[in-house]
Amino acid sequence: MSRAIANETVGISGGREGFSFYRCITNTWFLYCVSLSVFFLVWDRVAAWRIFGDSLAQPLVVLDKLYELTQIRFAGTNLGGHIWASTRRVLIGFSLASAIAVPLGLCMALNRYTNAVVKPVFDLFKPMPPIAWVSISILWFGVGEFSKIFIIAIGTFVPCLLNSYNGVRLVEPELYDVIRVLGGKRKDEIIEVCFPASFPAIFAGLQISLSVAWTCLLAAELMNARDGMGFLIKRGMDTYQPALVLGGMILIALMAWLSSLAITLIERRLCPWKTGIENL
Amino acid sequence: MQAYKEVVVKTPLPLRILPYLSVAVFLLIWELAVRTGMIPSVLLAPPSQVFSLFIDKLTQPNPDGAVLAVHAWTSLQEALIGYGLSLLVGIPLGLAMGWFRVVEGLARPIFELIRPIPPIAWIPLTVFWFGIGLAGKVFIIWIAGIVPCVINSYVGVRMTQPTLIQMARTYGANDWQIFCGLCVPSALPMVFGALQIALAYCWTNLVGAELLAANTGLGYLITMGGRLARPDIVVLGMVSVGVSGAVLGFIIDCIEKRLLAGIRR
Amino acid sequence: MTPSSLLPRLKIHCEAIDKTFIQKGHVEVPVIKDINLDVAENEFLVVLGPGQCGKSTLLRIIAGLETPDAGYVLLDGQPVTGPGPDRGLVFQGYMLFAWRTVLGNVEMGLKLRNVPRRERHAVARRYIKLVGLEGFEKYYPHQLSGGMKQRTGIARAYANSPDVMLLDEPFGQLDAQTRMFMQHETIRIWEQEKRTVVFVTNNIDEALFLADRVILMEGKLPGRIKKEYVVDLPRPRDHGHPDLLRLREAISEEIALVL
Numbered sequence: 001m002s003r004a005i006a007n008e009t010v011g012i013s014g015g016r017e018g019f020s021f022y023r024c025i026t027n028t029w030f031l032y033c034v035s036l037s038v039f040f041l042v043w044d045r046v047a048a049w050r051i052f053g054d055s056l057a058q059p060l061v062v063l064d065k066l067y068e069l070t071q072i073r074f075a076g077t078n079l080g081g082h083i084w085a086s087t088r089r090v091l092i093g094f095s096l097a098s099a100i101a102v103p104l105g106l107c108m109a110l111n112r113y114t115n116a117v118v119k120p121v122f123d124l125f126k127p128m129p130p131i132a133w134v135s136i137s138i139l140w141f142g143v144g145e146f147s148k149i150f151i152i153a154i155g156t157f158v159p160c161l162l163n164s165y166n167g168v169r170l171v172e173p174e175l176y177d178v179i180r181v182l183g184g185k186r187k188d189e190i191i192e193v194c195f196p197a198s199f200p201a202i203f204a205g206l207q208i209s210l211s212v213a214w215t216c217l218l219a220a221e222l223m224n225a226r227d228g229m230g231f232l233i234k235r236g237m238d239t240y241q242p243a244l245v246l247g248g249m250i251l252i253a254l255m256a257w258l259s260s261l262a263i264t265l266i267e268r269r270l271c272p273w274k275t276g277i278e279n280l
Numbered sequence: 281m282q283a284y285k286e287v288v289v290k291t292p293l294p295l296r297i298l299p300y301l302s303v304a305v306f307l308l309i310w311e312l313a314v315r316t317g318m319i320p321s322v323l324l325a326p327p328s329q330v331f332s333l334f335i336d337k338l339t340q341p342n343p344d345g346a347v348l349a350v351h352a353w354t355s356l357q358e359a360l361i362g363y364g365l366s367l368l369v370g371i372p373l374g375l376a377m378g379w380f381r382v383v384e385g386l387a388r389p390i391f392e393l394i395r396p397i398p399p400i401a402w403i404p405l406t407v408f409w410f411g412i413g414l415a416g417k418v419f420i421i422w423i424a425g426i427v428p429c430v431i432n433s434y435v436g437v438r439m440t441q442p443t444l445i446q447m448a449r450t451y452g453a454n455d456w457q458i459f460c461g462l463c464v465p466s467a468l469p470m471v472f473g474a475l476q477i478a479l480a481y482c483w484t485n486l487v488g489a490e491l492l493a494a495n496t497g498l499g500y501l502i503t504m505g506g507r508l509a510r511p512d513i514v515v516l517g518m519v520s521v522g523v524s525g526a527v528l529g530f531i532i533d534c535i536e537k538r539l540l541a542g543i544r545r
Numbered sequence: 546m547t548p549s550s551l552l553p554r555l556k557i558h559c560e561a562i563d564k565t566f567i568q569k570g571h572v573e574v575p576v577i578k579d580i581n582l583d584v585a586e587n588e589f590l591v592v593l594g595p596g597q598c599g600k601s602t603l604l605r606i607i608a609g610l611e612t613p614d615a616g617y618v619l620l621d622g623q624p625v626t627g628p629g630p631d632r633g634l635v636f637q638g639y640m641l642f643a644w645r646t647v648l649g650n651v652e653m654g655l656k657l658r659n660v661p662r663r664e665r666h667a668v669a670r671r672y673i674k675l676v677g678l679e680g681f682e683k684y685y686p687h688q689l690s691g692g693m694k695q696r697t698g699i700a701r702a703y704a705n706s707p708d709v710m711l712l713d714e715p716f717g718q719l720d721a722q723t724r725m726f727m728q729h730e731t732i733r734i735w736e737q738e739k740r741t742v743v744f745v746t747n748n749i750d751e752a753l754f755l756a757d758r759v760i761l762m763e764g765k766l767p768g769r770i771k772k773e774y775v776v777d778l779p780r781p782r783d784h785g786h787p788d789l790l791r792l793r794e795a796i797s798e799e800i801a802l803v804l
Contacts, residue, residue, distance in 0.1 A: 025382075026381050026382055026385070027385075028381065028384075028385050030385070031381075031382060031384075031385020031386055032385055032388070032389045034385075034386065035385065035386040035387070035388070035389045035390055036389045036390070036393075039389070039390050039393070052408070052409055055405070055408035055409055056405075056408075112295055113294070113295070113298065116294075116295050116298035116299050116302070117298055117299075117302045118302070119299065120299040120300075120302050120303045121302055121303060121306050124303065124306075124522075125522075127522040127523070127525045127526040127529065128518055128519075128521060128522035128525075129483060129484035129485075129486075129487045129488075129521060129522075129525065130484070131400070131484060131485075131487045131488045131491065131499075132487045132499070132502055132517065132518045132521050132522070133518070134491060134502070134503075134506075135491075135502045135503055135505055135506030135514045135517075136324075136506070136511065136514045136515070136518070138506055139322075139323055139506060139509065139511055139514065140323055140324075172640070174636060174638065174640050175640055175642070177605075177610050177628075177634070177636075177640075178634075178636070178640050178642075178653075179653075179657070180609075180610065180627075180628040181608055181609075181610065181628045181630075181632065181633065181634040181702075182630060182633075182653055182654035182657055182701075182705055183628075183629060183630030183654060183657050183658060183705065184657040188657050192642070192653070192657075193642070196642070196644040196645075197643075197644070199644070211396075211398075214398050215398040215399070215400060215484075215485075215488070218398045218400055218401055219400055219488050219491060222400070222403065222491070222492055223491060223492075233401060233404055234404070236404060237403070237404035237407065237408075240408070242405070242408065245404040245405060245408075246405075248401070249397050249401045249402075249405075252397065252398060252401055253393075253396040253397040253398075253401075254396075256396040256397075256398065257396040260396075271644065272685065273643045273644045273645075273685045273686070273687060
């Protein structure tokens, strides 16, 4: 009996969080704070002491620059206008490409003949980085809006298609048997099993596409643009304003992060079962 | 075990022919569309013209200043140095982040801050810092390649079976021994998976890096073709980038398979 | 009374079934050979055999998911040509639709036959209640335990009101206690809703606890029927019943001979 009590006591004291210096410095949140403050401090000092000459701006100067841009019109519009110009391009290009690529990927996975026709041509284009299309898209569509949307669409097309294709091909084949045993037809197999089962993979593809889309947008806007976040970065480069460059980088990172968050939230809404699959 | 009879299962004939047919038809339409003037020749060059340009460019440095081999060699050099550096830094960092809480706590926030920035957004800063030489491009490619390396190595360590770790602890292994002897080997398949992804990232961003700040390289070839309004040069550049990327991917794939076969044994 | 009404009606008749699979694209593996089997209406038949003896394949052939290379299956005297709602199949790996709730899974068969929403909900709820999952209608499969998942699988098969229930090692992934409990539940459900049952298992105790008749398969490929045992004992059965133990010993010896 006494042994049992002893065991229990050991168990309790082992489970309790002891307060010690070691525990304190290995606390995750404490480390996060240290890491971030060191990062910004180093950035700030490196810029202030001009270790790289004038080519780095202090964090506060960058923020100040961004605030200034919200107040004044810069190249025809204020900061919100530039953000919207870029976001609009990404949204249009992304929706256009996914609206074609996802159904095409599904068709390729479901029909061997479609696959035999489309896959080889697709494989020709697959290894070509989307940014390599920048020049030809300017040749084709000029420097207007559509040449940028085109590159974004090209870039997002590949991961969208690949993921919906693989999503269907990785569906557990016995699930089709369930539908057949319950008296369903081929049509039911596709609607009731194929689509919902490949949903998470499609969303993973959209997630990848979106990050590619921002990269493509940036490439397009760096090459030629009169507005947008890439334009801010390019203008900062041309006029040697590190604050403007860094401001543009922060903005675009923020937008990329926000849009990926949005996809995650939509996915959680549309696939409430998926959290469980991930945690298995 | 009883020996079973072998049979040959045949794919239907149309399914075997269609892929070749489809590529052939695609090239034919492309060729004819330009030749007949349906697509103006200032917008697109037919495959035959691209091919003859390819032959020319093997020896002719004009009009973009270098023969094809020089462009390809420059790009390959940048890509491989950047790629190598990202593996060298990314994999150990990811492995360490997966096992040591202090490393994770210190490295993770910075990593998460930098991760959403598209690598080519660094171009202006690298131009300020390193000029338009090799170093700047290597830096951009390094930034691009490091992300998948860190993530895969981190996840690989995190996926180590907890039971195995507990077993190692009951045998009296210390943290460092468990990390080297258990977590790293069990993370290897994930790490090898990163080789391929990182290469694709590096190659994509190489083109981006060369679009803006370069005087040789395949990306530069594409840009110059655009500036000179020479669609044949642009297409040649795109094809070269695609083919060399695919070849590199194939080589890495072979290496990955060899390595994986090595650890399975 | 005429003798024919005394005899139970023949429900399933398997005649000289052979099946060969092609593995890795080019190797022929004979899976079952020369299977002759009769199942009477409302009989609880258990097919017992070790892993890899073709018993699941036999079940899939009866379900119509596989076509035999030789021989045929008759259901109520009609040849089986494909899967149909008159046979319900419960899978070893549960095979629930992860994107549907318990209710959505159970009503699937009715939905496929365009039964109006209200009606199919009512039927589904009835079978959810029968398998003891009341209150879990809105849960997704990942929120359920293994036993609950398989209850859902059973309810899904039942809700389609099949004449024949085919169960393919349904409790293979459950722990021993849940397994015992589910065996009791199976008998309870079967006694409430009598059906012809073909139940595949590799567990002797499970077979003897459930079956009217046990078919023992040979332990190596191609699978053949080795022997047949009638278990004529009242339910619910006691695992320690002397007759059951005697049968168990006989079957064990037979299996030992096979291996």
